[in-house]
Amino acid sequence: MEEALVLDGPGSHRLAARAVADPGPGEARVRVHASGICGSDREIYQGNRPKGYVRYPVTPGHEWSGTVEAVGAGVPASLAGRKVVGEGFRNCQVCDACHAGDTTLCTAGYEETGFTQPGAMAATLTLPARLLHPLADDADLTAAALLEPAACVAAAALKADARPGQRVAVVGTGTLGMIAVQFLAAVSPAELLVVGVSRDRERMALSFGATSFHTRGALPQGAAGTYDVVIETAGSAAAARESAALLRRGGRLVLTGIPAPGADGLDPTDLVVRQIEVRTVFGAPPAAWAHAVRVFDAGLLSLLPLVTHELPLADFGAAIELVGGADPKVGKVLLRPRGTS
Numbered sequence: 001m002e003e004a005l006v007l008d009g010p011g012s013h014r015l016a017a018r019a020v021a022d023p024g025p026g027e028a029r030v031r032v033h034a035s036g037i038c039g040s041d042r043e044i045y046q047g048n049r050p051k052g053y054v055r056y057p058v059t060p061g062h063e064w065s066g067t068v069e070a071v072g073a074g075v076p077a078s079l080a081g082r083k084v085v086g087e088g089f090r091n092c093q094v095c096d097a098c099h100a101g102d103t104t105l106c107t108a109g110y111e112e113t114g115f116t117q118p119g120a121m122a123a124t125l126t127l128p129a130r131l132l133h134p135l136a137d138d139a140d141l142t143a144a145a146l147l148e149p150a151a152c153v154a155a156a157a158l159k160a161d162a163r164p165g166q167r168v169a170v171v172g173t174g175t176l177g178m179i180a181v182q183f184l185a186a187v188s189p190a191e192l193l194v195v196g197v198s199r200d201r202e203r204m205a206l207s208f209g210a211t212s213f214h215t216r217g218a219l220p221q222g223a224a225g226t227y228d229v230v231i232e233t234a235g236s237a238a239a240a241r242e243s244a245a246l247l248r249r250g251g252r253l254v255l256t257g258i259p260a261p262g263a264d265g266l267d268p269t270d271l272v273v274r275q276i277e278v279r280t281v282f283g284a285p286p287a288a289w290a291h292a293v294r295v296f297d298a299g300l301l302s303l304l305p306l307v308t309h310e311l312p313l314a315d316f317g318a319a320i321e322l323v324g325g326a327d328p329k330v331g332k333v334l335l336r337p338r339g340t341s
Contacts, residue, residue, distance in 0.1 A: 004122030010047025036063030061119030155288035172234030185209025237263035
């Protein structure tokens with residue numbers, strides 16, 4: 001038997017004992033090292049995740065790292081013992097979108113680890129082996145637990161297509177924002193501006209490659225309308241509008257945050273007149289995962305400094321409160337199953 005966190009419905013969670021699952025054909029069972037909590041986990045706990053994007057009861061946990069301990073029929077035995085992370089979207093593999101590599105647009109319907117399928121807030125996670133991405137043997141599994149948000153940012157960076165010498169900006173200084181700074185810094189921009197609501201992440205942003213940091217509402221005169229690429233990670237409609245305002249005519253905006261339902265959107269007239277190109281990210285397709293893992297294994301992605309709290313699985317309630325609180329010192333919160341070290 002093993003322990004797993006179960007959300008029976010909004011506001012209701014418990015630790016439950018369950019049998020250890022044997023991996024079926026094409027599956028692998030992973031011993032979970034750590035599982036991260038993000039805003040979407042708080043959504044399913046509070047009950048405000050959009051209809052169709054959660055199915056109770058559910059074991060949450062879509063950000064995770066671990067080690068393969070067993071594989072099912074048809075899976076290479078060499079995968080056992082490997083450190084891994086894994087994609088969350090349980091795509092069908094046969095629709096046009098999946099064949100094109102756009103697995104987050106799978107037309108068979110939405111299924112994702114930790115939302116509609118059992119997630120990693122448990123001792124083990126069993127999932128299709130095709131979703132796994134092996135890591136280097138010496139990979140730090142605590143840092144690797146952040147590779148799911150890193151893959152989402154990798155998707156944004158690929159869509160942003162920033163070029164050396166361009167002026168780029170990141171709006172938002174949470175986990176996604178700090179990872180976005182690192183991806184954009186890697187392309188050698190002429191300028192890399194970071195915009196946050198406070199200065200708490202200024203030193204970190206500069207250490208990751210930002211060339212300047214300003215708070216929202218205190219941007220230098222003449223900044224508006226001058227940037228080639230902006231990645232928005234703050235998740236508010238106001239941040240999206242401010243991000244668009246930074247762009248030059250013909251600039252490119254990538255939105256990764258999800259504002260509250262009914263929020264006022266971008267001005268379509270402004271987008272058309274200035275010919276702003278808007279792209280969005282919801283999850284990460286395989287190419288983005290592969291890109292994130294490759295950069296991580298090469299030692300070019302610093303994720304461990306973003307982790308501020310590691311708690312046992314039993315402290316899920318406290319972890320949710322930390323994530324939803326106002327303390328700017330709270331970064332990524334990880335949950336660790338019993339027995340991990």
